[in-house]
Amino acid sequence: MFSSETVISDLNKIRSQAPLVHNITNYVAMNITANALLSIGASPVMAHALEEVEDMVKLASAVVINIGTLSPAWVEAMVRAMETAAEKKIPVVLDPVGAGATSYRTETARYLVGTGQTAIIRGNASEIKALVEAGTRTKGVDSLESSQAALEASYQLSKKFGVVVSVSGPVDYVVKDADIIGVANGHPLMPLVTGLGCTATALTAAFAAINPDYLQAAAGAMAVMGLAGELAGESCAGPASFQVAFLDWLYRLSDKEISARLKIK
Amino acid sequence: MFSSETVISDLNKIRSQAPLVHNITNYVAMNITANALLSIGASPVMAHALEEVEDMVKLASAVVINIGTLSPAWVEAMVRAMETAAEKKIPVVLDPVGAGATSYRTETARYLVGTGQTAIIRGNASEIKALVEAGTRTKGVDSLESSQAALEASYQLSKKFGVVVSVSGPVDYVVKDADIIGVANGHPLMPLVTGLGCTATALTAAFAAINPDYLQAAAGAMAVMGLAGELAGESCAGPASFQVAFLDWLYRLSDKEISARLKIK
Amino acid sequence: MFSSETVISDLNKIRSQAPLVHNITNYVAMNITANALLSIGASPVMAHALEEVEDMVKLASAVVINIGTLSPAWVEAMVRAMETAAEKKIPVVLDPVGAGATSYRTETARYLVGTGQTAIIRGNASEIKALVEAGTRTKGVDSLESSQAALEASYQLSKKFGVVVSVSGPVDYVVKDADIIGVANGHPLMPLVTGLGCTATALTAAFAAINPDYLQAAAGAMAVMGLAGELAGESCAGPASFQVAFLDWLYRLSDKEISARLKIK
Numbered sequence: 001m002f003s004s005e006t007v008i009s010d011l012n013k014i015r016s017q018a019p020l021v022h023n024i025t026n027y028v029a030m031n032i033t034a035n036a037l038l039s040i041g042a043s044p045v046m047a048h049a050l051e052e053v054e055d056m057v058k059l060a061s062a063v064v065i066n067i068g069t070l071s072p073a074w075v076e077a078m079v080r081a082m083e084t085a086a087e088k089k090i091p092v093v094l095d096p097v098g099a100g101a102t103s104y105r106t107e108t109a110r111y112l113v114g115t116g117q118t119a120i121i122r123g124n125a126s127e128i129k130a131l132v133e134a135g136t137r138t139k140g141v142d143s144l145e146s147s148q149a150a151l152e153a154s155y156q157l158s159k160k161f162g163v164v165v166s167v168s169g170p171v172d173y174v175v176k177d178a179d180i181i182g183v184a185n186g187h188p189l190m191p192l193v194t195g196l197g198c199t200a201t202a203l204t205a206a207f208a209a210i211n212p213d214y215l216q217a218a219a220g221a222m223a224v225m226g227l228a229g230e231l232a233g234e235s236c237a238g239p240a241s242f243q244v245a246f247l248d249w250l251y252r253l254s255d256k257e258i259s260a261r262l263k264i265k
Numbered sequence: 266m267f268s269s270e271t272v273i274s275d276l277n278k279i280r281s282q283a284p285l286v287h288n289i290t291n292y293v294a295m296n297i298t299a300n301a302l303l304s305i306g307a308s309p310v311m312a313h314a315l316e317e318v319e320d321m322v323k324l325a326s327a328v329v330i331n332i333g334t335l336s337p338a339w340v341e342a343m344v345r346a347m348e349t350a351a352e353k354k355i356p357v358v359l360d361p362v363g364a365g366a367t368s369y370r371t372e373t374a375r376y377l378v379g380t381g382q383t384a385i386i387r388g389n390a391s392e393i394k395a396l397v398e399a400g401t402r403t404k405g406v407d408s409l410e411s412s413q414a415a416l417e418a419s420y421q422l423s424k425k426f427g428v429v430v431s432v433s434g435p436v437d438y439v440v441k442d443a444d445i446i447g448v449a450n451g452h453p454l455m456p457l458v459t460g461l462g463c464t465a466t467a468l469t470a471a472f473a474a475i476n477p478d479y480l481q482a483a484a485g486a487m488a489v490m491g492l493a494g495e496l497a498g499e500s501c502a503g504p505a506s507f508q509v510a511f512l513d514w515l516y517r518l519s520d521k522e523i524s525a526r527l528k529i530k
Numbered sequence: 531m532f533s534s535e536t537v538i539s540d541l542n543k544i545r546s547q548a549p550l551v552h553n554i555t556n557y558v559a560m561n562i563t564a565n566a567l568l569s570i571g572a573s574p575v576m577a578h579a580l581e582e583v584e585d586m587v588k589l590a591s592a593v594v595i596n597i598g599t600l601s602p603a604w605v606e607a608m609v610r611a612m613e614t615a616a617e618k619k620i621p622v623v624l625d626p627v628g629a630g631a632t633s634y635r636t637e638t639a640r641y642l643v644g645t646g647q648t649a650i651i652r653g654n655a656s657e658i659k660a661l662v663e664a665g666t667r668t669k670g671v672d673s674l675e676s677s678q679a680a681l682e683a684s685y686q687l688s689k690k691f692g693v694v695v696s697v698s699g700p701v702d703y704v705v706k707d708a709d710i711i712g713v714a715n716g717h718p719l720m721p722l723v724t725g726l727g728c729t730a731t732a733l734t735a736a737f738a739a740i741n742p743d744y745l746q747a748a749a750g751a752m753a754v755m756g757l758a759g760e761l762a763g764e765s766c767a768g769p770a771s772f773q774v775a776f777l778d779w780l781y782r783l784s785d786k787e788i789s790a791r792l793k794i795k
Contacts, residue, residue: 020670028295028311030558034724039769044724045628045670046558049601052634059631059670071314098310102320140285140310140324192516194299194309238513239304248768251722293560293576336579363575367585405550405575405589457781459564459574503778504569 002181002216004262008255010211010220015041019209022060023202024048024078026068026097029195032243033064033202039250040224042206048077057084061209064202065118067108068097068141075108082117091119091208091217095201099123100130100138113161119214121157122166122201125150132156142191147173151180164214168200171265172222176215182265183219185226187233189242196246200225203250223262227253230261267446267481269527273520275476275485280306284474287325288467289313289343291333291362294460297508298329298467304515305489307471313342322349326474329467330383332373333362333406340373347382356384356473356482360466364388365395365403378426384479386422387431387466390415397421407456412438416445429479433465436530437487441480447530448484450491452498454507461511465490468515488527493518495526532711532746534792538785540741540750545571549739552590553732554578554608556598556627559725562773563594563732569780570754572736578607587614591739594732595648597638598627598671605638612647621649621738621747625731629653630660630668643691649744651687652696652731655680662686672721677703681710694744698730701795702752706745712795713749715756717763719772726776730755733780753792758783760791 020043025033030046037044047056050073057063063085065078085092096109110131113121121128124143128150138144147169154165154175164176172183190196203224207217231253232245285308290298295311302309312321315338322328328350330343350357361374375396378386386393389408393415403409412434419430419440429441437448455461468489472482496518497510550573555563560576567574577586580603587593593615595608615622626639640661643651651658654673658680668674677699684695684705694706702713720726733754737747761783762775 018669022670026311027292027557028299031296031561031724034558035770035773038722038724043670043672045631046556046599047628047632048599049634051602052600052632055632055634056670069311069313070317072316098312101310101324102312102317104314104317104320139283140287140308140321142308192303194296194303236513237510238516240300240509240512243300244509244770244774245767247770248766251768291576292557293564296561334576334578335582337581363577366575366589367577367582369579369582369585404548405552405573405586407573457568459561459568501778502775503781505565505774505777508565509774 002219002264004259006216007220007223007262008258010207011224013210014206017210018043019061019206020045020059021062021064021202021205021209022047022056023064024074024081025064025066025198029068029198032195033199035247036199036250037202037206039247040203040206048074050077050080053077053081054084057081058088060090062090062205063092064205065092065112066095066097066198066201067105068198070108078112082115086117091214092117093120093122093201093205093208094118095198096121096123096127096131098141099127101140106130116161118163119208120164120166120204120218122204124168124197128165128167129153147171164218166204166218166222168197172226174215174218174222179215181215181219183222183226184263184265185223185230185261187229189233189239190229192239193243224250224253227258227261267484267529269524271481272485272488272527273523275472276489278475279471282475283308284326284471285310285324286327286329286467286470286474287312287321288329289339289346290329290331290463294333294463297460298464300512301464301515302467302471304512305468305471313339315342315345318342318346319349322346323353325355327355327470328357329470330357330377331360331362331463331466332370333463335373343377347380351382356479357382358385358387358466358470358473359383360463361386361388361392361396363406364392366405371395381426383428384473385429385431385469385483387469387483389433389462393430393432394418412436429483431469431483431487433462437491439480439484439487444480446480446484448487448491449528449530450488450495450526452494454498454504455494457504458508489515489518492523492526532749532794534789536746537750537753537792538788540737541754543740544736547740548573549591549736550575550589551592551594551732551735551739552577552586553594554604554611555594555596555728559598559728562725563729565777566729566780567732567736569777570733570736578604580607580610583607583611584614587611588618590620592620592735593622594735595622595642596625596627596728596731597635598728600635600638608642612645616647621744622647623650623652623731623735623738624648625728626651626653626657626661628671629657631670636660646691648693649738650694650696650734650748652734652748654698654727658695658697659683677701694748696734696748696752698727702756704745704749704752709745711745711749713752713756714793714795715753715760715791717759719763719769720759722769723773754780754783757788757791
């Protein structure tokens, strides 16, 4: 059963074990995702060269694959990293950034999901829908739909590929087979900070590194995101001071706040 | 006639329409320009792969071309993006970062301007001068001259290529043919935050996306930059807290502040 | 003799001369290192294309080579930049980010050191040890050892290659031949901000640009890092507000604070 106890226990594990999370991610979000992983107690590393990607995965406890600023050379490294993660049996968390916006993104994201080497897919509603439906509309990398609108696509993806699907929105939904967890924390400024979706993906990998129940791991990450966002929203003057407070709260978040504030649906 | 009413009206259009701005820009400034576009109400996307650059331009309302960390593969994507933008008749805003510093930058910038597919060129004085004069001195990516010193070069560029030229400095000048608008807002800490010039370029694209009078659009962006800078300067302890406050003010800027503070010359 | 007077004098030189520091560095740390260089009064530029790397080095007063997100094309540019710097007799500061984590990083870092074109090597203890010892353990890009544990390796490197070695940790040690300077300032939040090691490297290049005694230059940079960190730690709520305050303090640091607080060991 997923509860605030699960989140507290997992967060404390991350803080004590500092799992190494290997990220092949986009240029825009690299800095904030590295800082978010450090704030939560994990240890981030970014490496994309074919010359070292396998060696780095071998050191890691989880791998993030994020196609936010993809190009053929980077996709090749992603494929290699995912193969190595599969051999090593560590979780891969995929963020199909902008799937639906261009056919290159949609096809790359579908190809990566199709390898069967993904443990968790985390995206916004438009991106998740674009993985299963033709003609999904999207606006660059921003979602045009509510997370609820992507539930059917999430169940389909989960069933077909045996993955957990995590869809962010005012309520975040995490789906595995017939199971679903909703997390209703968060703040309206979150979509105004670039890379917060990518940050959710990176934190999901940190949770998956220490909790083999990937449904719970994905929900735990969204819980921590939403709680830090909610707390940050109480003391900010706009999106940039919100981002600073958000990262501070990832670091400061205590058992007490998690128990008192977590809204599971 | 450009006035605070123009800025208010354009800013409100950006906030209600959230135009998609496609950026092919440098690694240093990607994060802050994405955040600035979000703060102002626009929707940023970064994409540079030849495999998707045309598809992404087709979704966008304006394109930013910024040569801050250029390389041949990226320049190829820039050319392709500009061609697609020209076909689609959406504005391209070019930032010739570091033109004058190396011949590769100067020649690339001149080549891109020479295609005739640029609507607005936005740079500092050294960069603008380097586009028309041989032997312009520059110091990496920082200007060695006042914006006023680049006025003659701006008029030349505007006449020759039919573009708007926007030169940043203590007074920002925006030039088209014989027309000129000066904006005298801003703050001395602005040159101490990396990527604020690139941010001005990105905001210029957001304004050009919703106002087909590119002289006014370029001036509106500099107005908003200067006003947010001025307000940020009133409550900061150094360049980093200035940056946070600046992005917050892009989000918070109200009609009242624009009317009360804008200094048009 | 290294003292607070040295640091004050060097910092004032940087602020008045604004030396141009050319960085070939990693995607994660580009933004913060550029901002840190601006805050301290230097002028940063990032350029990695073979087409311009020599021209840019010719304008610069110091060069940073940082392998944090290396790939073959970037390493080629690094080699070219180092050769040009050697011809021009300006200092190269090398950051062997993640040496020891993968053999590609270890070998690349050793190769670059082996060219004999490096003035200062700045890294954490694991990285410095990995340059001379086989089988050094490391965890991605985070150190597993204290700076003291890398002293023997530092002396070896200094002797063999005629370089200054700067090892960061709770006490930072800077070594040249038989000389050693320790700086005991700093704050426990520093390892929780991504790119602060890279920032130390960039500031070291700024100091080396204006002080030809590279032992003192390297110690001066660590002094300023530690002092800004210490002051930032007094007024922050977590790692992100710490980073903001840290960059502000690089800008605000006065002679008085340096005299009163610097702890040389």
